[in-house]
Amino acid sequence: MRILGLDYGDRRIGVALSDAFGWTAQGMETIERKQEGDDIRRIGQLVKENDVEAIVVGLPKNMNGTIGPRGEICIEFAETLKRTLSLPVHMWDERLTTVAATRTLLEADVSRRKRKAVVDKMAAALLLQNYLDSRGK
Secondary structure, eight states, rough: EEEEEEEOOSSSSEEEEEOOOOEEEEOOOOOOOOOTHHHHHHHHHHHTTTTTEEOOOOOBBBBTSOBHHHHHHHHHHHHHHHHHHHHOOOOOEETHHHHHHHHHHHHOOOOOHHHHHHHHHHHHHHHHHHHHHTTTO
16 A cells, blocks of 8 residues: 655645555655646646555644644645545644754755755655554554
8 A cells, every 4th residue: 555645835745655565655756836736636647656545744733733824724735635636635743854854964965956856855755754654553
């Protein structure tokens, strides 16, 4: 059972995919959000191409655990995916995944330009891996 992980942002969506067993997550791509609806269509293509059975969307909670305006936007996006793709869509707390991804890339001495290209899909891989790990417990 493959699961797609999405780190939803205003300009880009980081995408990660689990292995067939649902054990590990790998960063897949970054979807540039240029025209309305293109992102949903691309996610639909990825679902079909990879036999995805569920989607995990990162939920950016405030540090005190509340859901702010950004979180509300992500919930709305998840609902749109659920209606459009007819798949289970799970929300997962993504606090600090982008920070962790950026820190890892900085420690690896990746240039600013290259970091920008991979940080979103790396954040998606981190949130998906956290979700996968939680299911095994």
